[in-house]
Amino acid sequence: MSIIKLLDEFSSEKLTTKSSSRREMFNTLGSFGKKAAAAAIPFGMAANSAKAASSSAMFYDHEGPLGLALVLEYLEAEFYMKALESGVIPAGGRAEKVYMQISKHEDAHVALLKSVLDDAGEDTTSPMFDFTAGGAFDPFNTSGEVDMDTSYAQLLALAQAFEDTGVRAYKGQAPALMGTPYLETALQIHSVEARHASEIRRIRGLEGWITLNNRGADMPEATQAVYDGEELTTQADIDLVGYDYGDSPLVGDPAEAVSQAFDEPITAETATAIASLFIVSEDDSDG
Amino acid sequence: MKKPLVKVDVLNASSKNSKNSSRRKFIKLSGLGIAGSSFLLYGCSEDDMFNPGGDQGMTPDPDPDPDPDPDPDPDPDAVFDLGSGDLGILNYAYALEQLEAAFYTAVRGGGYYEGAPQEEKDLFDDLYNHEVIHREFFRTAIAAATTDTPEAMLPDLEFDLSSVDLASRDSVLATAMALEDTGVGAYNGAGDRIASATYLTLAGKIVSVEARHASAIRSLINPDSADFAGDDVIDENGLDLAYDPSEVIGIAGPFIATEFTANNLPEPMTGA
Numbered sequence: 001m002s003i004i005k006l007l008d009e010f011s012s013e014k015l016t017t018k019s020s021s022r023r024e025m026f027n028t029l030g031s032f033g034k035k036a037a038a039a040a041i042p043f044g045m046a047a048n049s050a051k052a053a054s055s056s057a058m059f060y061d062h063e064g065p066l067g068l069a070l071v072l073e074y075l076e077a078e079f080y081m082k083a084l085e086s087g088v089i090p091a092g093g094r095a096e097k098v099y100m101q102i103s104k105h106e107d108a109h110v111a112l113l114k115s116v117l118d119d120a121g122e123d124t125t126s127p128m129f130d131f132t133a134g135g136a137f138d139p140f141n142t143s144g145e146v147d148m149d150t151s152y153a154q155l156l157a158l159a160q161a162f163e164d165t166g167v168r169a170y171k172g173q174a175p176a177l178m179g180t181p182y183l184e185t186a187l188q189i190h191s192v193e194a195r196h197a198s199e200i201r202r203i204r205g206l207e208g209w210i211t212l213n214n215r216g217a218d219m220p221e222a223t224q225a226v227y228d229g230e231e232l233t234t235q236a237d238i239d240l241v242g243y244d245y246g247d248s249p250l251v252g253d254p255a256e257a258v259s260q261a262f263d264e265p266i267t268a269e270t271a272t273a274i275a276s277l278f279i280v281s282e283d284d285s286d287g
Numbered sequence: 288m289k290k291p292l293v294k295v296d297v298l299n300a301s302s303k304n305s306k307n308s309s310r311r312k313f314i315k316l317s318g319l320g321i322a323g324s325s326f327l328l329y330g331c332s333e334d335d336m337f338n339p340g341g342d343q344g345m346t347p348d349p350d351p352d353p354d355p356d357p358d359p360d361p362d363p364d365a366v367f368d369l370g371s372g373d374l375g376i377l378n379y380a381y382a383l384e385q386l387e388a389a390f391y392t393a394v395r396g397g398g399y400y401e402g403a404p405q406e407e408k409d410l411f412d413d414l415y416n417h418e419v420i421h422r423e424f425f426r427t428a429i430a431a432a433t434t435d436t437p438e439a440m441l442p443d444l445e446f447d448l449s450s451v452d453l454a455s456r457d458s459v460l461a462t463a464m465a466l467e468d469t470g471v472g473a474y475n476g477a478g479d480r481i482a483s484a485t486y487l488t489l490a491g492k493i494v495s496v497e498a499r500h501a502s503a504i505r506s507l508i509n510p511d512s513a514d515f516a517g518d519d520v521i522d523e524n525g526l527d528l529a530y531d532p533s534e535v536i537g538i539a540g541p542f543i544a545t546e547f548t549a550n551n552l553p554e555p556m557t558g559a
Contacts, residue, residue, distance in 0.1 A: 097511065
């Protein structure tokens, strides 16, 4: 089965909507999430929550989690390639160096995951991407309707959203990869995405870590789904805000500090819903 | 400070046969002037030479009997062992978080390094916060898991940071980078040894924050570069560090004054 099939459920919606209603769709990411949950989800993704609860199964299939990962890596790899080709990033600056390094990594991740899934007999055709999300953005300055500064800001904002999504998505899939030879590899990709996220955020003038569920200054509202759930301050039933830190008191607001100290997973459904905003069906001739 | 009983040149001790293509690389602490203190280290349980009689840890048990032959009157001078199963991994993580918290506490206690701009002071405050939070999280979680066997919980370690020049930005940042990169490698290498999905997820929640730390510190050291995720730590497959516990203890050992052993940590589940 194609790893892209599960995304077809959402791309059919894009075929019938015009740009203006796509902007509305941006504010209703929740509806995508529900559709994701209702769609037939192949491989191991539907059983993700069951696998997360189990501690002893040794025969999890890996195609589902890695298939999700490959879609996200395809998205990132193409995004960074197009960003570097767009002329929007100032030549010779910090962002260009950062994007080049990230691009190199995402290409490597695509190659690695593709080889694993090809060996497993999966169809690893890349989805088609629309980084304007149906006209909501113009990160590569192709519309002629926004200035370069605006495109540059969007290009950075989208990168932040993609990287922070990737961290949470890989984290969410780790339990499903337990007992497979791919868990460690997934963890080694996961921490690279976190390094990426930290640097992109810092280029944008934010801290490298996520505070509460704040998407951060100048992040489009549509990206709030990337950050919902990050506000947790209780971990393993331990309230780390009410905790008595004794001789090592926290600096500043405890809830902010505790929320920063842990990144939260997202489900395959949520990750797919976020990615789907930027994926079009091959049949979409509207552009 | 107790002197180590056995001098082990851990930089040359290869870990068990590399089980996957990820690169294992020691982060060199050269230039930091670390005294030649070495560390009492027994290899992981499959290494017969160093583990006469320790258990293999092949059957993961989230709450193992930490001492297969409990002594009703334990020798108070006995060296603490991290333990086996998931408890061993929790103690292992707790040790590293204790070290990181102690380091950032020392940085702040010294008034940060000379010339530290407010932005960098704020960043080190965040690093301090996060590592203290991580440490206290593990303290509480491990205490809860060892209420019947309190001797199985890693005690408060003592640290030796004398090799760090806390007044020097270069020294502080280089040490921070080494500790954070090592933390990433430690958690990544531990993931496949954890039996409980709950613990794996908790470790996952922490390791990405350590990676954000490492990236930020590297960016402070060399802002206009690819060093935030440099080729020195990310290999040609785009994979980050993944260390065996023995490698980590070798790197962190010079900072840790309290002896402990890691005889019984679990092996990787998949060996891949």
